[in-house]
Amino acid sequence: MRLSVVFAVLTLTSSAFAADFTFKPAGTLVSGSGTGRVDAKIYAPGMRFPIEKAPAYANSQVWGHGGSSGPGGGQCDTENFSYPWWDNYCETRSWSMPLCPAGKGHQGQDIRAATCTKNVHATVATTDGKITSIGTYSVYLTGNDGTVYRYLHMGSLAVSTGQTVKKGQLMGKVSNEFGGTPTTTHLHFDLEQNVSGIGKVFVPPYTSLVQAYQTLLGPTVAKLDAKLVSQGSSAEVDPSGKADYRVCAGDSFHFWFELENTGSVTWTDSSGAGDGQAVRLGVVGSGNDPFTGENRVSLKESANSEVVPGGGDCSDQPKCRRTVFSKTPGIAGKAPSTPGVYESRWRLVDELKAWFGPEVALSFDVVDCGGDGAAGSPGAGGSAGSAGAGGVIDGGASGGAGGGQKTHVLKDDAGDCSCRVPARRSGFSGWVLLGLGLAFVRRRHSTSPGSSQSRRS
Amino acid sequence: MPQRATFVVAAALLLACEGEPASSVATSAQPASAARSTQLSEPDWSTPVDRDVQSRLSAAARAEVAQSPVPVLAPSSPALAASAIVTTGPVWAAVSATAEGVTVALHSSRLAYRYSDIAPVAGDRVLRDKKGFVTVESNIWQASWHEAGVAHSLHVECAVAGDGRCADDKFLVSMVESLAHVGGRGGAP
Numbered sequence: 183m184r185l186s187v188v189f190a191v192l193t194l195t196s197s198a199f200a201a202d203f204t205f206k207p208a209g210t211l212v213s214g215s216g217t218g219r220v221d222a223k224i225y226a227p228g229m230r231f232p233i234e235k236a237p238a239y240a241n242s243q244v245w246g247h248g249g250s251s252g253p254g255g256g257q258c259d260t261e262n263f264s265y266p267w268w269d270n271y272c273e274t275r276s277w278s279m280p281l282c283p284a285g286k287g288h289q290g291q292d293i294r295a296a297t298c299t300k301n302v303h304a305t306v307a308t309t310d311g312k313i314t315s316i317g318t319y320s321v322y323l324t325g326n327d328g329t330v331y332r333y334l335h336m337g338s339l340a341v342s343t344g345q346t347v348k349k350g351q352l353m354g355k356v357s358n359e360f361g362g363t364p365t366t367t368h369l370h371f372d373l374e375q376n377v378s379g380i381g382k383v384f385v386p387p388y389t390s391l392v393q394a395y396q397t398l399l400g401p402t403v404a405k406l407d408a409k410l411v412s413q414g415s416s417a418e419v420d421p422s423g424k425a426d427y428r429v430c431a432g433d434s435f436h437f438w439f440e441l442e443n444t445g446s447v448t449w450t451d452s453s454g455a456g457d458g459q460a461v462r463l464g465v466v467g468s469g470n471d472p473f474t475g476e477n478r479v480s481l482k483e484s485a486n487s488e489v490v491p492g493g494g495d496c497s498d499q500p501k502c503r504r505t506v507f508s509k510t511p512g513i514a515g516k517a518p519s520t521p522g523v524y525e526s527r528w529r530l531v532d533e534l535k536a537w538f539g540p541e542v543a544l545s546f547d548v549v550d551c552g553g554d555g556a557a558g559s560p561g562a563g564g565s566a567g568s569a570g571a572g573g574v575i576d577g578g579a580s581g582g583a584g585g586g587q588k589t590h591v592l593k594d595d596a597g598d599c600s601c602r603v604p605a606r607r608s609g610f611s612g613w614v615l616l617g618l619g620l621a622f623v624r625r626r627h628s629t630s631p632g633s634s635q636s637r638r639s
Numbered sequence: 640m641p642q643r644a645t646f647v648v649a650a651a652l653l654l655a656c657e658g659e660p661a662s663s664v665a666t667s668a669q670p671a672s673a674a675r676s677t678q679l680s681e682p683d684w685s686t687p688v689d690r691d692v693q694s695r696l697s698a699a700a701r702a703e704v705a706q707s708p709v710p711v712l713a714p715s716s717p718a719l720a721a722s723a724i725v726t727t728g729p730v731w732a733a734v735s736a737t738a739e740g741v742t743v744a745l746h747s748s749r750l751a752y753r754y755s756d757i758a759p760v761a762g763d764r765v766l767r768d769k770k771g772f773v774t775v776e777s778n779i780w781q782a783s784w785h786e787a788g789v790a791h792s793l794h795v796e797c798a799v800a801g802d803g804r805c806a807d808d809k810f811l812v813s814m815v816e817s818l819a820h821v822g823g824r825g826g827a828p
Contacts, residue, residue, distance in 0.1 A: 223675070225752075315794070317779070319777075365777075376748045
């Protein structure tokens with residue numbers, strides 16, 4: 183883990199923190215501290231980060247320096263005040279937590295402010311709402327939807343029970359209050375939400391905090407960042423609307439994701455230790471993709487093996503600023519034999535460093551085509567609209583009767599509420615269509631008894 | 640009626656932003672995506688109001704109870720009831736009370752989030768004749784359960800470390816069992 187000098191960073195701007203900010207994936211806990219919940223859902227979308235200013239460091243109190251199960255040293259150890267962030271929801275505890283893999287675990291996320299000095303760093307309201315309770319070392323903020331945002335161990339409180347607060351309003355200071363026996367200086371933050379089928383339960387706060395922190399850091403260029411440009415599949419658009427595409431059980435097909443490097447470092451996959459040197463497309467969550475049976479696609483398998491920020495306006499050769507996972511005709515997939523709606527969800531990962539960029543996903547309705555996939559096989563063509571994370575689909579529906587490919591072209595920033603709209607064909611899809619068309623013509627020529635090739639042979 | 644209209648608008652706003660969260664995710668090996676949607680339950684107002692406990696609330700608390708979109712439960716302990724501060728929102732109510740070295744925080748909501756990748760889980764405890772959960776973190780005990788169509792949670796926090804009431808879950812459970820229905824918007828006579 184990289185070390186940083188706590189007091190020096192105080193003089194840096196948030197843009198510097200943005201460039202440095204990295205985080206471990208949700209569910210990745212410090213080794214030996216339990217089993218995390220691999221869950222990238224954002225349970226409190228749009229919330230404000232609970233500490234007023236960057237930098238802040240999400241990591242375990244118990245398993246960090248100065249903690250009872252930590253590696254030794256004091257709570258002010260510089261490693262406690264450095265990136266990457268670590269999830270500690272579901273860290274080993276002995277009482278019920280129904281959403282934790284072990285059924286027990288830590289209820290929230292521990293966060294350290296810029297330094298270990300108490301009563302200096304302000305905490306703020308994560309949402310518009312009301313202060314619904316204040317204990318000796320707890321403050322409960324309830325949003326309009328009933329989600330309870332709980333802050334523990336604060337000092338210098340600036341709110342009172344029953345008070346209406348606005349998002350960003352001062353709440354108090356990060357401290358070590360704990361009923362007379364101080365804890366380490368940190369903010370324990372958790373989210374209590376009414377989850378259907380369970381009841382009021384502590385839900386994972388980590389990804390909501392990551393999103394909120396990235397918002398706090400602002401739009402400065404991170405070392406590793408990406409945006410989705412287009413995505414699509416050779417499968418038929420699902421006419422039922424249950425999924426983006428429809429495919430017969432057992433059939434083979436292709437799908438792709440076109441991503442642009444919007445960070446500041448070049449992507450390669452040389453398995454190097456530097457930033458951006460082990461970039462792959464990875465399956466979000468545990469397990470493998472249901473269609474490929476794998477959980478990684480190397481950048482080396484993509485259309486451009488060296489994706490350069492500010493590079494050429496292209497995606498099919500080294501030093502372009504975009505690439506397509508994977509090379510034409512796309513990632514090869516095979517539909518499972520069991521009908522149902524399946525999702526293929528991916529995100530870029532700089533291996534052993536951090537996940538980055540938006541999640542990208544396509545859903546497929548796998549249907550039973552009567553045991554003969556070819557006979558009932560839905561043909562390629564048409565368009566579907568699945569907004570990948572961080573983007574919104576733009577434009578009208580693409581045509582593509584019989585063999586047409588479809589591609590979703592995405593605009594920047596969908597905001598908090600991304601909604602489905604029709605897709606349009608992109609340059610990439612046209613390129614693929616042209617390629618398929620040429621291949622088809624060539625195949626026709628090569629097999630036709632009257633073709634020149636046949637005559638030559 | 641204006642309150643009802645306010646609630647409808649608020650609920651509509653909440654639902655409008657629940658279309659297709661870009662960040663939801665399922666375990667990719669599983670069928671179906673992890674969409675989020677909301678469910679609004681209809682509270683059951685048939686439980687009689689406990690007039691004794693209701694009378695222990697302050698006038699301000701009783702006035703807030705009358706605005707509540709869900710049945711309000713309150714601690715029956717005279718000291719805690721007298722100190723209770725009631726807060727309400729479009730779909731929820733909360734009661735906070737501090738007395739005799741302990742703070743109790745009760746939150747009740749009729750809006751639930753449904754996540755397609757989260758299966759129902761039955762509680763392993765019985766609270767007020769319903770299955771529920773009991774847990775603790777940072778010495779703050781929490782119980783959660785469903786009652787009268789509403790999801791409730793009760794947090795109990797002792798002001799001083801070492802207070803025997805927060806050494807285990809007994810005090811929490813006794814607090815849960817002693818909660819009394821003190822009214823709400825739908826329960827007004």
